[in-house]
Amino acid sequence: MHNEYYPEDALDRPYDWRLMKRLLSYAKPYWPIIAVCILLVILSATCDVSRPYLTKMAIDRYVAVASKLITIEDRSVRERFLERYGNLLVPVSKSQFLISTSHTKDLLAADLSLLRNRGLISDKRIYVVPRSDYPPDKWKKVAELCRTRGFAEFDGGFYLEYGKVNKLHVRDLIAIRGKDLNGLETLGIVFLSILVLNFIISYAQVYLMQFASQRVLFDLRVSLFDHIQRLPLSFFDKSPVGRLVTRTTNDFSTLQEMLGAILITIIKDVLMLLTIAGAMLYMNVKFALVAFAILPLVIYVSIVFRTRARRAYRKIRVKIARMNASFAEFISGMSVIRAFCQEERIDKKFQDVNDEVFNWRKKQIKIVAIFRPTVWVLNSLAVATIVWYGAGRVIQNEVTLGILVAFISYMGMFFRPIHDLTQKFNIIQAAMAASERIFQLLDKEEEPRVAELPQLAIPRDTSVEFRNVWFAYNKDNWVLKDVSFKVRPGETVAIVGATGAGKTTMTSLLSRLYPLQRGKILLDGTDIAQLSLEDLRKMIGIVQQDVFLFSTTVGGNIRLNELDIDDATLLRCAKIARAERLIERLPRGLDEPVVERGATLSAGEKQLLAFARVMAFDPKILVLDEATSNIDPETEALIQEALASLTRGRTCLIVAHRLSTIEHADRILVLHKGRLREEGTHRELLARGGIYYDLYRLQYV
Numbered sequence: 001m002h003n004e005y006y007p008e009d010a011l012d013r014p015y016d017w018r019l020m021k022r023l024l025s026y027a028k029p030y031w032p033i034i035a036v037c038i039l040l041v042i043l044s045a046t047c048d049v050s051r052p053y054l055t056k057m058a059i060d061r062y063v064a065v066a067s068k069l070i071t072i073e074d075r076s077v078r079e080r081f082l083e084r085y086g087n088l089l090v091p092v093s094k095s096q097f098l099i100s101t102s103h104t105k106d107l108l109a110a111d112l113s114l115l116r117n118r119g120l121i122s123d124k125r126i127y128v129v130p131r132s133d134y135p136p137d138k139w140k141k142v143a144e145l146c147r148t149r150g151f152a153e154f155d156g157g158f159y160l161e162y163g164k165v166n167k168l169h170v171r172d173l174i175a176i177r178g179k180d181l182n183g184l185e186t187l188g189i190v191f192l193s194i195l196v197l198n199f200i201i202s203y204a205q206v207y208l209m210q211f212a213s214q215r216v217l218f219d220l221r222v223s224l225f226d227h228i229q230r231l232p233l234s235f236f237d238k239s240p241v242g243r244l245v246t247r248t249t250n251d252f253s254t255l256q257e258m259l260g261a262i263l264i265t266i267i268k269d270v271l272m273l274l275t276i277a278g279a280m281l282y283m284n285v286k287f288a289l290v291a292f293a294i295l296p297l298v299i300y301v302s303i304v305f306r307t308r309a310r311r312a313y314r315k316i317r318v319k320i321a322r323m324n325a326s327f328a329e330f331i332s333g334m335s336v337i338r339a340f341c342q343e344e345r346i347d348k349k350f351q352d353v354n355d356e357v358f359n360w361r362k363k364q365i366k367i368v369a370i371f372r373p374t375v376w377v378l379n380s381l382a383v384a385t386i387v388w389y390g391a392g393r394v395i396q397n398e399v400t401l402g403i404l405v406a407f408i409s410y411m412g413m414f415f416r417p418i419h420d421l422t423q424k425f426n427i428i429q430a431a432m433a434a435s436e437r438i439f440q441l442l443d444k445e446e447e448p449r450v451a452e453l454p455q456l457a458i459p460r461d462t463s464v465e466f467r468n469v470w471f472a473y474n475k476d477n478w479v480l481k482d483v484s485f486k487v488r489p490g491e492t493v494a495i496v497g498a499t500g501a502g503k504t505t506m507t508s509l510l511s512r513l514y515p516l517q518r519g520k521i522l523l524d525g526t527d528i529a530q531l532s533l534e535d536l537r538k539m540i541g542i543v544q545q546d547v548f549l550f551s552t553t554v555g556g557n558i559r560l561n562e563l564d565i566d567d568a569t570l571l572r573c574a575k576i577a578r579a580e581r582l583i584e585r586l587p588r589g590l591d592e593p594v595v596e597r598g599a600t601l602s603a604g605e606k607q608l609l610a611f612a613r614v615m616a617f618d619p620k621i622l623v624l625d626e627a628t629s630n631i632d633p634e635t636e637a638l639i640q641e642a643l644a645s646l647t648r649g650r651t652c653l654i655v656a657h658r659l660s661t662i663e664h665a666d667r668i669l670v671l672h673k674g675r676l677r678e679e680g681t682h683r684e685l686l687a688r689g690g691i692y693y694d695l696y697r698l699q700y701v
Contacts, residue, residue: 023255023435026220030212037212037264040205045271047198049279052409054191056283059402062183070097084108090157128158205264213259217252224438230446232514244441245328250320251434258431262424269417276410283403290389291411294382298375298418305371312364313429319357321437326353379415383408462489462539462620462651463524464510470518471505479505481674482519487667492652494662496695497671503655506671507623510653511540523621541619545626547606549598554583555590557598558613565616576645577611611646622652659696668692 027034072078073095081097082089085107089097099107128146143158151158228244280288330337330346337346390404464487471480480502487493495503508514510521512528521528528536549557558573559565567590574580582605586592598606614622640661646652656662663682670678670685670692678690685692 019432019435019439022439023220023259026223027212027216027259029219030215033208033212034264037205037209038267040201040208041264041268042271044198044201044205045268045275047194047201048272048413049275049410050194051191052406052413053279054187054194055409056400056402056406058184058187059405060400061402062181062187070099071095072097128160209264210260213256216259217256220255220438221252224442227442227444227446231444232446235444245324250324251317251438254427254430254434255438258427262427262431266424272417273414276414280407280410283406284399287386287390287393287399287403287407291382291386291407294378294385298378298415301371301374301378302418305367308367309364309371310429312360312367314433315360316357316364317430317433317437319353319360323350323353323357326350375415375418379411379418382411382415386411463487463522464621464651464653465522465525466506466519467522468519469506469509469516469521471502471509471514472517473514479674480509483671483674483676484519485669485676485679487651487653489651490649491666492647492654492664494654494656494665494668495671496656496659496662496668496692498695501671502674503671504625507542507625507653507655510621510623511537511542538617539619540621540623541614541617542623542625543607543610543614547598547603547610549594549601549606549609552594553588553590554586554592554594554609557594557609558590558616560613560617562617570612570616573615574608574612576615577608578641579605579608579612582608615646620650622647622650624652624654624656626655626657659699670695 070081070089072081078095085099089099091097128142128151146158146160147153149160151160277288277292280291327350330350337343386404386407390399390407393399394401394404466483466485469480469483470478472478479500483502483506485493495506497503505514509516510528512533516529523531523536523539555567555570558570570590571580571583574583583589583592594601598609601609654662654665659682662668665682668678668680668682668685669676670690672691678685678688678692680688686696
């Protein structure tokens, strides 16, 4: 089903970044806070990426520290090595030298290849040599321990075959490698400090971002509601209430989730990916390129998922909005449904709407169910590739064990943001669909204003004139056709006619609830289009047939948030409108709560409160639109008593079907098929024997 508020072609349009740009424009006042959040995210990403690198340092510097024996008999080769790497080599004999495992990466590739290919590097022993930072007494204790534990001694230190290392007691290893343990303790403190710092940073970032997002949504919600109040009534004639409610509930909840967490998290994920890639390339370019070999496949899978998920989520938002509209309509019409025994039919209709949501949800779940395992499989494949390739490079001394462990950790971290893309992309798609509909509503043209004309002062007189007025709700289907008449100040004029003649339309045009298409409506000779809406509508008080009461108190429904109207004024107005007995019967009087739409009050009681409401605002022009059609005879008698007070000193227009309520009007206008056909007093029109006479006879003969 296609309609202007949910265009079907929007489901197939490419992703529109203009929506995001417009949405973020509401965040402009809060950019300083968001900038702080971005800075905190950068710090948090740095903390996260530093952890595997600290692990690599711990392994290479303190855990897997070993020395390799290099034997170089060739004098020229030996001299070249000493010239290039003398600061890295520890002499054992004239032709043998020790080099730390962590320093083998500092050898030129050609030299390292030479040593390997000729079998000049030995890995079968663990060497203990005095370090530059060893105090003499410390080395003395280590040397004594090595002698007693079976280490072989040479001029530069001691060595032990690897096969005998496991026979050493843990205490011995601790004593021999005490400096390494101290280094591990230092790195452990740094690691723990980074965790604590990251916790504080994350807390501050989440709190500030949630605060900023709530402010953005607050401003957007106020802007939307303010805009809705300025839309022409023709918009509400075509828009289901359920869909409008969806804008300020479901759609805003979706936006809140995206603005509060997803956007800033995406920034962090991007920074994580870039930082991880940079760290891997820094440690070993060749190793990093091997690890990234799987990325093209990941990108392809993500693009396929994005394309299919976008359509599914936009469809879901459309179906949910329609379901909400149907639900709101069925709840509002529950009394009619039960009165005509339509429960089963309505239940079937709602199930059909609900099935559409359910079916599209299944499609969306299937897409996510395929994507998530696929990403995990690719992640495992990438890790397996690193282990397969990296283990061989460690054995060949091309990379250290710490680099291999760090790469495995980094690949897990690298795929985590990609895996989270499922949930984040879901939320982003839902938020974009929600924002699309919110902005569609915000882009609806507001009630026409004549901004280019100077706003004129409020007319002192209250004469009303319709001059050649034409109006149509739908193009060329005219409801009013060339209607012209004038109401003098203080005059009471009744408007009668068959259903659909255009009576209520005339009162709506007088208040500019709908834009006038042809002709003019004048107040004291001034075109109402040149008056501000606020000034115009303050002059006019309307009592409608279907009285709307808000979920507040009786007094609140009379004053309508005008705090300047005190309780004494409310009681005086209620007395004029003959509503004082109703208020006196209520346990709390003016403070009595009113449920939704005044469901606990009768139609007559609601009409009495509507009259009191009009009196409280003291308008110069009074419009009664079928105000007595739902009132019992007793209440009607009360209203007739009050009408004299209500209309005194005011210009009054009365739209009525019941002719008994307008017999004493100064003039009666008879509309027929949108045209003004007759005009005169009650007696004059009866004597004429025209349309009014026929209407009167139908009611009383």
